[in-house]
Amino acid sequence: MHNIYKQRREELIGKLPRNSSILIPGADTVYRNSDSSFAFRQESSFYYFSGFSEAGSLMLISNINNEIKSTIFVPEKDKTKEIWDGFRYGPKGAVETFLFDHAFTNQETEEILPDLIHGSEKLYFAFGKKAGFDEQVIKWVQKANSKDRHAQNINLIDASSLIGNMRLIKDEDEINIIKKACDISANAHIEAMRHVKPGMNEQELEAFYLYNFAKDGGRFAAYTPIVAGGANACVLHYVKNDEELKDQKLLLVDAGCEYEMYASDITRTYPVGGKFTEEQLAIYKIVLEAHKESINQVKIGNNIMDAQHKSEEVILKGLIEIGILEGEYEDLMSKGAHKEFYMHKVGHWLGLDVHDAGDYTEEDDHMKYKAGMITTIEPGIYIGEDANVDEKWKGIGVRIEDDILVTNEGNENLTSKVPVDPHEIEALMA
Ligand code: GLY
Ligand code: MN
Ligand code: MN
Numbered sequence: 001m002h003n004i005y006k007q008r009r010e011e012l013i014g015k016l017p018r019n020s021s022i023l024i025p026g027a028d029t030v031y032r033n034s035d036s037s038f039a040f041r042q043e044s045s046f047y048y049f050s051g052f053s054e055a056g057s058l059m060l061i062s063n064i065n066n067e068i069k070s071t072i073f074v075p076e077k078d079k080t081k082e083i084w085d086g087f088r089y090g091p092k093g094a095v096e097t098f099l100f101d102h103a104f105t106n107q108e109t110e111e112i113l114p115d116l117i118h119g120s121e122k123l124y125f126a127f128g129k130k131a132g133f134d135e136q137v138i139k140w141v142q143k144a145n146s147k148d149r150h151a152q153n154i155n156l157i158d159a160s161s162l163i164g165n166m167r168l169i170k171d172e173d174e175i176n177i178i179k180k181a182c183d184i185s186a187n188a189h190i191e192a193m194r195h196v197k198p199g200m201n202e203q204e205l206e207a208f209y210l211y212n213f214a215k216d217g218g219r220f221a222a223y224t225p226i227v228a229g230g231a232n233a234c235v236l237h238y239v240k241n242d243e244e245l246k247d248q249k250l251l252l253v254d255a256g257c258e259y260e261m262y263a264s265d266i267t268r269t270y271p272v273g274g275k276f277t278e279e280q281l282a283i284y285k286i287v288l289e290a291h292k293e294s295i296n297q298v299k300i301g302n303n304i305m306d307a308q309h310k311s312e313e314v315i316l317k318g319l320i321e322i323g324i325l326e327g328e329y330e331d332l333m334s335k336g337a338h339k340e341f342y343m344h345k346v347g348h349w350l351g352l353d354v355h356d357a358g359d360y361t362e363e364d365d366h367m368k369y370k371a372g373m374i375t376t377i378e379p380g381i382y383i384g385e386d387a388n389v390d391e392k393w394k395g396i397g398v399r400i401e402d403d404i405l406v407t408n409e410g411n412e413n414l415t416s417k418v419p420v421d422p423h424e425i426e427a428l429m430a
Helices: 003-014 045-051 079-085 090-098 106-117 133-145 160-168 174-196 202-215 230-234 278-296 304-321 329-335 421-428
Strands: 021-024 031-033 058-064 067-074 102-103 122-125 155-158 226-229 249-254 255-259 269-273 374-377 379-381 396-398 402-406 412-413
Touching: 003 045, 003 058, 003 160, 021 045, 021 106, 031 058, 045 058, 045 160, 058 106, 067 090, 067 106, 090 102, 090 122, 102 106, 102 374, 106 133, 122 133, 122 396, 133 155, 133 278, 174 202, 174 255, 174 269, 174 402, 174 421, 202 226, 202 249, 226 230, 230 249, 230 396, 249 396, 269 278, 269 396, 269 421, 278 396, 278 402, 278 421, 304 329, 304 374, 304 379
Parallel strands: 021 122, 067 102, 122 155
Antiparallel strands: 021 058, 058 067, 226 249, 249 269, 374 402, 379 396, 402 412
8 A cells, every 4th residue: 555655765765876875854743832733744755755644753764785774763652642642653553554674663763773874875865954853963973973983984965856856757646646636726716716705805715715625635725825815916925815805806816725745736816806807807818828828838848947938928028018018028038127027937846845846957957847747837917006007007916827747748737627718717707
């Protein structure tokens, strides 16, 4: 059942030189206040290589003296703690169910780990990712080195790219889970378009999204939803979500559920009252064209900057056409004039994390698309209230975001179910 995780561990150690080890820490419980904790979420890479979901765990995979071993440190079995907080696998269960070669309790880490890394010429872990962990590793290394003055020194190497680039290419299991996450989120957006009314509060609509995610199996949002009425859409990371939604204004909702640990990420912008005004529609159509043209750039052979450049080109041309920017296209592009209104990147990797692991460059160049990668495409135009433009444009913010799988044939839009065509949106909201 958990073979996929074991396979990933084997693939990972296969990428490392002989006499090396890799350490991957799990997440700890995080407290919201006093002793009230947030719902636990496992660290994504730890989950990717273990499938194990208990707080305070750690894994080590090593290939020393031609012996490949996987070891996990987990919370101990404890009857009282299990009465309060629920079932624990304990070391025995971790070996049996998650197919590690060895397991210990996490209280034994200090004692045992230095012995296990002793003999490694190289010790890999992702630098700077978990608070306090880098210092902890250094202490274990010092302890391991002090065991034998003449033994091989342990060299520390950052594993971020190694792990991230494995996660970047999704296998079939992962693609199926992400498709399910995308479907749940797509349905929530469709239901919300039908449900929203002027006078509702942003947080009421946020709750509507969360309800729709949870009822289909996505209990948590993959990130805090952005539910932004009117000019709030121009605050890129608006999460206050506490204002009234007004007729004649647009609503930008960036919301996606997490399903079985995997993220989806969808943005739609639609009119609160069900009808776009002329100005809103003019901006919307530019973003829609940028969105479609950028998605067309997502294919094997292209790199991530092809979609970026296409989105900037379409947006700048559109802004010139409707008179928001004045001047020659080439001149305005070289000055980056459009960046006042489109200031973020066109997309990011999507997977276990909404902004997923994986490099954006390779061999001194931009990362090329490969089958199995999933990227968002999310161009936008944001005209703040203080922009130096005609009054009629102020406070309009539009983003359209879909999740795109790179395939051998081109790409597959995993979130295309939610309408983007303004007439279709108006029809759905009528
Ligand atoms: N929802 C976060 C993003 O779109 O990047
Ligand atoms: Mn995104
Ligand atoms: Mn988003």
